[in-house]
Amino acid sequence: MESHVLERPAVYHANPRALIVTIQGLLPSLTAAERAIGTVLLGARGTTEGGLRLAHVAVLADVSEAAVVKFAKRLGFTGFRELREVLLAYQRLHGVDLHEELSLADDTATVVRKVFSTAMQALSDTQAIFDVRAFESAAAALATAPVRLMFGVGGSATIARDFEHKLLRIGVTSRAHDDPHLMAMSAALLNPGDVVVAISHSGATSAVLEASELARERGATVVGVTNVAESKLAEIADAVLVSASQGSPITGENAASRIAQLTLLDALFVRVAQRFGGDALRNLEFTMGSVARKRLS
Numbered sequence: 414m415e416s417h418v419l420e421r422p423a424v425y426h427a428n429p430r431a432l433i434v435t436i437q438g439l440l441p442s443l444t445a446a447e448r449a450i451g452t453v454l455l456g457a458r459g460t461t462e463g464g465l466r467l468a469h470v471a472v473l474a475d476v477s478e479a480a481v482v483k484f485a486k487r488l489g490f491t492g493f494r495e496l497r498e499v500l501l502a503y504q505r506l507h508g509v510d511l512h513e514e515l516s517l518a519d520d521t522a523t524v525v526r527k528v529f530s531t532a533m534q535a536l537s538d539t540q541a542i543f544d545v546r547a548f549e550s551a552a553a554a555l556a557t558a559p560v561r562l563m564f565g566v567g568g569s570a571t572i573a574r575d576f577e578h579k580l581l582r583i584g585v586t587s588r589a590h591d592d593p594h595l596m597a598m599s600a601a602l603l604n605p606g607d608v609v610v611a612i613s614h615s616g617a618t619s620a621v622l623e624a625s626e627l628a629r630e631r632g633a634t635v636v637g638v639t640n641v642a643e644s645k646l647a648e649i650a651d652a653v654l655v656s657a658s659q660g661s662p663i664t665g666e667n668a669a670s671r672i673a674q675l676t677l678l679d680a681l682f683v684r685v686a687q688r689f690g691g692d693a694l695r696n697l698e699f700t701m702g703s704v705a706r707k708r709l710s
Contacts, residue, residue, distance in 0.1 A: 429503035431541040442643040449474040535669035538657035552684035558608040561587035565612035584696030596624035605632035616644020
């Protein structure tokens with residue numbers, strides 16, 4: 414599969430934050446040398462213009478200048494100079510980073526502020542790297558698929574079930590699985606035109622990957638939802654929806670990404686509903702009416 418990293422410098426020039434988010438998302442999948450370069454560039458966000466010279470970055474990362482240039486080109490730039498221009502533009506932004514690490518010593522007001530700020534940053538960052546083409550491809554596949562499956566384990570299973578619930582509200586049936594055996598068996602019965610929405614924060618969850626690979630072998634379309642743009646799941650998937658969040662030792666690595674992924678799938682749900690038009694609205698009225706009867710008056 415082709416790389417799902419944003420390789421469009423125009424996007425970075427229009428929204429410099431997208432470059433920062435892209436580098437953060439790439440770190441887990443980079444080589445040691447590339448990770449060193451990425452870490453230096455992320456750490457240079459508060460430095461002066463002189464601190465962003467090619468030679469300076471190479472020394473700090475303990476790599477050659479050629480390696481830094483190669484890293485810039487991997488991101489889609491013509492060279493380091495263009496990447497540097499975007500980083501400098503990012504320097505001029507106000508309130509560039511809302512993320513603050515949580516501490517067990519924080520008081521209530523601080524905890525609430527930090528958790529909310531992290532969630533808002535995750536949503537903002539996810540929107541910054543949003544891939545319209547992948548999103549539209551996923552919506553089209555889901556709208557026309559005879560069979561729709563959602564795969565996810567742990568926290569991702571909750572997201573899968575939530576998406577299954579949303580689709581059912583408009584009469585679009587699907588099944589969410591979090592058991593490896595059920596994932597494998599259901600994937601083995603898929604056909605071309607069917608769709609799997611595979612959810613994994615790391616993009617490396619073995620049960621999800623194995624079932625997704627089997628689904629691809631059967632000719633089904635795989636939509637990947639992950640926080641790692643160049644993960645194994647991204648390689649397997651036909652369309653990738655990438656969330657962006659920074660982890661925390663206290664809340665866990667995927668706490669904020671759940672908010673971002675739920676929101677991504679909320680938007681996907683609306684796009685699928687639009688494709689069904691009036692039928693979706695009628696089914697929504699029917700399902701809401703059926704649930705209303707179960708509430709105490």
